[in-house]
Amino acid sequence: MSEYRLEMRGVVKMFPGVKALDHAQLKLRPGTVHALMGENGAGKSTLMKCMFGIYHMDEGEVYYEGEKVQIKGPLDALHRGIAMVHQELQPIPERSVGENIYTGRFPLKKFGPFSFIDHQKMYEDAAAVLKEVHLPYDPKTKLGTLSVSQMQLVEIAKAVSADCKVLILDEPTSSLTAAEVEALFTIVNELRDRGVSIVYISHKMDEILRISDEVTIMRDGQYIGTWAAKELTTDMIITKMVGRELSNLYPHRENHPGEVVFEVNDFTSINPKSFRNVSFNVRKGEILGVAGLVGAQRTELMEGLFGLRCHSKGTVKYKGKELKINRPADAIKSGIALLTEDRRATGIMGVLSIADNVSIASLNKYLIGGCLLDDQKIEKLVQDNVAKLSIKTPSSKTLIQTLSGGNQQKVLISRWLANDPDIFILDEPTRGIDVGAKYEIYCIIADLAKQGKSIILISSEMSELMGMSDRIMVMCDGRCTGVLDGKEANQENIMELATRFE
Known part of the structure; x- marks a missing residue:
């Protein structure tokens, strides 16, 4: 035998x-x-x-x-x-x-x-x-x-x-x-x-x-x-x-958080079992981590801010101006991007090409005469992002579902980069991605913050939050239980806030 x-x-x-x-x-x-x-x-x-x-x-x-x-x-x-x-x-x-x-x-x-x-x-x-x-x-x-x-x-x-x-x-x-x-x-x-x-x-x-x-x-x-x-x-x-040693799992960050640009006050879901009375702010060029255990309603909160879920009260302001966000189109026009938690179910369009997936959120920028798509400009957009984010693909016409998870995630980031938003909400951006691709995603996040973009990073990995965040907001049972300075955060004080109501 x-x-x-x-x-x-x-x-x-x-x-x-x-x-x-x-x-x-x-x-x-x-x-x-x-x-x-x-x-x-x-x-x-x-x-x-x-x-x-x-x-x-x-x-x-x-x-x-x-x-x-x-x-x-x-x-x-x-x-x-x-x-x-x-x-x-x-x-x-x-x-x-x-x-x-x-x-x-x-x-x-x-x-x-x-x-x-x-x-x-x-x-x-x-x-x-x-x-x-x-x-x-x-x-x-x-x-x-x-x-x-x-x-x-x-x-x-x-x-x-x-x-x-x-x-x-x-x-x-x-x-x-x-x-x-x-x-x-x-x-x-x-x-x-x-x-x-x-x-x-x-x-x-x-x-x-x-x-x-x-x-x-x-x-x-x-x-x-x-x-x-x-x-x-x-x-x-x-x-x-x-095939090489990774001496550091997280890149050196050169961002310098400035003034507060994004404010959320008393934000409450229409669902009484979801997020409620949440208030926080994000500064220009800051990476704000969001921690919490399963059921903390982190994803639901971010989907509410993006117009995917209804809220009963609360305000959202950008640079002091109140935003009216009732649907994703409102959020996109306001300069907000959302990288969703489940890229397969709510991110990629698997049967479409990389070019289609990159350009779908910004097609209005690539119209000729208001009705025809400028394929040459779209192709340049895709090639620029393929080079900038090191996306491994045979061509822009390749179906996105044939790419690896890390490359799919880069394509989704490219989709939002094409819109040039000021607020990036990244929900579990490295889930199901290997350590090498994770580092590349971290470098992209660090570079966006260096450019002055405001990043909201939701992650279930404490080491990721501590390695990438300037501050960490902790949620429990749909509520914000505290905000920690990134340099002072550790697993103990994060867990203490994450279990406050349990």
Whole structure:
């Protein structure tokens, strides 16, 4: 019997203008957690999609339990015992938890020549699977009533229900709370003990070093090497991922905050369970961090300021002039930009090109005669931003959904740079982005502040807030509980304010 449950050898995958995988490889042992790491664009997800049958390899071989196989598609992979939980969830929100778990493989019962879904068996089996992975959900609950993190856990239950021998987890904790991460680790450890081979993709170093047995690192679509996790440190992983040492995770900032330019007073949501009585200000050239735990209503507040949510009272002023913001168009005209928390759901337009995504918020600037788009000016805008932000793409016509997460985020920043706003609201701008791309995003933020732009930076990573902010506003239960000077902020005083009402 082979030492490895699954081997991928010499995998090559081409996309138009891009060699996504260049003779990549991976070897999985039974009963182990194998971390797959690399910068955004390194080819991790592409390699896993080849394993799961979503993509067909241009070159390469797959050996499963010692035999050479061809995985023809996701259903074929599932039948072989290979399951995948994708980074970007694709739930069916109007259907029940049980139906989502068994989509495509419903249990059937026959009446003569006809077959029907056996709903009773489906819900009984779903209840058993949910119990197995310690999720206290009713399988008949409509999936859309759950939170994003709960949907993520249902996806994991779906994979477990396939009685898999290989489980691929692509950024499984990106939307999970600390308690939910612990629950996930319990599930992972139980599956490992049962002999399941688990591929774990994450940018969170502490998770990788804690949960994995082996670590494979990729760079630019190529295999760099595999090491025992206990032999590695965070610094060693970063150096192997980016091909260089990062002596400092945060750039030196040269911004000098000036006078107050943006003021929010007594801002209150129309929803009594959301943000209320929030007051704060931002100075010219300042980076104001916003901290808080899950449920603090940080995102809801920023969406309210941008006109995406209704408010019942409060004022917003820019340079002393009160702004009337009832919809996003009002905010954009007032010089406010919002980089949303979930770039896939509310940021990028995946089926459109990079040029379309960059120019969509400023098309009125590129009209000929008020009715025709000036394609040459739009192309120059895109090329300028591709060069300025180091966006890795074959051309401006490339679909944005084919880019890595870090490059997608740069495109979204380019969208707002084209509008030349004065206030940038950045909600989790580095979520799901590797350490190298994070540094590039930090440099962009620092440069904007140096230019005199006012930055509001929402982040769930305390180290990010402390490393990038001039001041940090802390929220709890929809209210502002205090503002800390960036130099004085630490995890203790941030957490004290973040839990004040709990």
